[in-house]
Amino acid sequence: MPVSTALSNPPRLSIIIPTLNEAAGIDAQLTALLGLWVCGVEIIVVDGGSQDDTVAIAKHHASRVLSSEPGRARQMNLGARASRGEQLLFLHADTKLPRRADRLIAKALSGSRCWGRFDIRLSGEQSMLGVIAFCMNWRSRLTGIATGDQALFMTRAAFEAVDGYPDQPLMEDIEISKRLKHLSKPACLRAQVVSSGRRWENNGLWATMLLMWRLRYRYWRGEDCQRLAEEYRHAR
Template identity: 40%
Template sequence: MEIISIIIPTLNEEKHLPTTLTGLADRKDIQLIVVDGGSEDRTRETAADLGARVILSSRGRGHQLNRGTEASRGELLLFLHGDTILPQNFSDAVRKTMKNGYAAGAFSLHIDSSAKRLTMVAACANLRSRLCRMPYGDQGIFTSRENFDRIGGFREGPIMEDFIFMRSIRKLGKIHILKEAVSTSSRRWDNMGIIRTTCINQIIVAGYWCGVPLPTLAEIYQRMQGVAAKNQGVNHDSSTRPH
């Protein structure tokens, strides 16, 4: 049976990791790798206690994902956010997708909230990913090691690493979006507000298509995120992760 290496980049994810990791490290067909970018909480200790191999890395999701892949041994690679929970039958779905000849795949998105607006956000994200075959990182994207190597892995820029990765791997073949859904935390939308979060993310994507350099996009994203957080009276997430 092909081993699936699950690679999780983290930064201060102590709160969410127990739910994300529970049960994954107990399986012989799964390799669990957490690549930490300098957490100031107990993220690394929590990951190790739950059976994950912990790797220290400089901060930056693209760099962390590449570091985790270098340390992995699985024929299949699954890239997961630290606040996202896989469906129960994820391994069978991943193996079946890759066995059927797809270049890569991802799960459908469920946002862990009872808010109807967030149900609509998830529905729109799922429609977009199916129509465009462009899933984002919080959907748990996966591919083979061979395909990962063929495109040179993730671009190690300050932002848009999952978007660029999927654009590159889509040139190798079809992308399959599974009906099974991952469940991701609603914290970004809760902190910033649904409309603000959506608008900020779409501005960043539009800027990318217009050729704005990635460092500039990252600076714009951080600034807009900070202003939104200040208006909401909350601390903003310092990661650059547009949805």
């Protein structure tokens, strides 16, 4: 997937991947996306200042590799605005898509829905990860709020209508979901993305769960997002 390869026609779908020190896994991620790239999907990596070989590795595989100030929201906004697709998919570097995700997204956005997300499965050794993923999917269907791990997708028109992701250090996925809900209900696809459960296993399942519930509750109450982000970083 050479960087210089140019698509003759604008792609229907652009995938934006924010990265920061993902050298250990970015090659496998981009290799897994090769089939979509061959089908005309644009793959954009936006790096936030990696100190490892993330950028060098990504340049051999992605359609484009961009550099950005650190911050997932900033990186995703930069990638989206540099992309050419009429549909946008925001993908974490450690999240794998289901087969022919481009077709699933196109079908989901062909009607009245202008955004959506996938169900999630967490990979790892502990069986409780399955319970956590089930709860995440159930909560998302109930509330209409999606998380970045679930691979949010939307039309470019919807992205522009809500002015993209809010420039905040945490809960940017929660906030954009709230804004997108004013445009339409989300398409909640039962096809699963597979996301790494390393954060849960490394920091403890129950400790991580309680931390996220506590931060979400405090965010809902209107506490300063910068303070919450600092607590999240210190707890990891």
